[in-house]
Amino acid sequence: MLLFADCGNIKQLKEMEELGILSGITTNPVILSRESSPPVETIAKICQAFPEIPVFAQTNALICEDIVNEAVAYAKISPGLVIKIPACAEGFKAFRKIRKEKLFENHVCITTVTTAAQALLASAAEAEYVAPYLGDIDQIGYSGMDVLLSMAKALAGTNTKIIACAAERAQDMVKAAQAGAYAATITPGAARAALEKPYPITEWYLKLFLDSAQK
Numbered sequence: 636m637l638l639f640a641d642c643g644n645i646k647q648l649k650e651m652e653e654l655g656i657l658s659g660i661t662t663n664p665v666i667l668s669r670e671s672s673p674p675v676e677t678i679a680k681i682c683q684a685f686p687e688i689p690v691f692a693q694t695n696a697l698i699c700e701d702i703v704n705e706a707v708a709y710a711k712i713s714p715g716l717v718i719k720i721p722a723c724a725e726g727f728k729a730f731r732k733i734r735k736e737k738l739f740e741n742h743v744c745i746t747t748v749t750t751a752a753q754a755l756l757a758s759a760a761e762a763e764y765v766a767p768y769l770g771d772i773d774q775i776g777y778s779g780m781d782v783l784l785s786m787a788k789a790l791a792g793t794n795t796k797i798i799a800c801a802a803e804r805a806q807d808m809v810k811a812a813q814a815g816a817y818a819a820t821i822t823p824g825a826a827r828a829a830l831e832k833p834y835p836i837t838e839w840y841l842k843l844f845l846d847s848a849q850k
Contacts, residue, residue: 636811640823641801662693675708690715691716707739711739714740721746722746726745730743734760746800764797766798769801787816798817799816799818808821
């Protein structure tokens with residue numbers, strides 16, 4: 636399973652890249668609002684800084700025509716930029732219009748997915764990715780991991796990849812991988828915590844090995 640960073644800050648992304656675990660970058664309107672530059676400018680800077688990995692940018696509109704216009708604007712930044720479109724009726728209409736009229740060839744991710752049925756519809760519409768928000772599914776009274784497992788079974792054999800979003804805890808990353816997710820999204824801080832939280836034990840081993848070598 637790949638790890639994508641939920642982040643729009645280039646400095647933090649570089650720090651995660653230095654660990655050798657950064658395989659993609661996902662953003663949304665909330666993440667981009669934390670940066671000083673306008674969203675389109677921030678995305679462009681990220682694409683320039685990380686040309687070898689996929690970057691995801693999300694539309695922030697509610698009506699089909701506006702979603703299409705925002706998607707087209709983002710697609711102009713880079714042909715490798717993945718466009719995130721929300722899993723709602725207007726979003727599906729926008730996706731169909733984009734594909735039917737061949738407005739761009741960028742891959743599309745249907746996001747804010749909360750059920751396996753939505754994921755199945757996204758795959759039927761030929762989306763390259765679907766993005767369930769695991770934590771949010773838990774908060775509405777369901778099990779995010781159970782839903783992820785259902786999605787993985789429903790999409791087995793299709794060309795639609797599952798990106799398990801907001802896997803903030805180490806065990807969530809592991810469970811997402813076990814469930815068959817193509818990638819999980821985490822913050823750079825969560826990635827570092829997965830290394831540093833167990834460090835006292837790791838440090839004990841390192842000291843043991845060093846002492847033994849010196850003897």
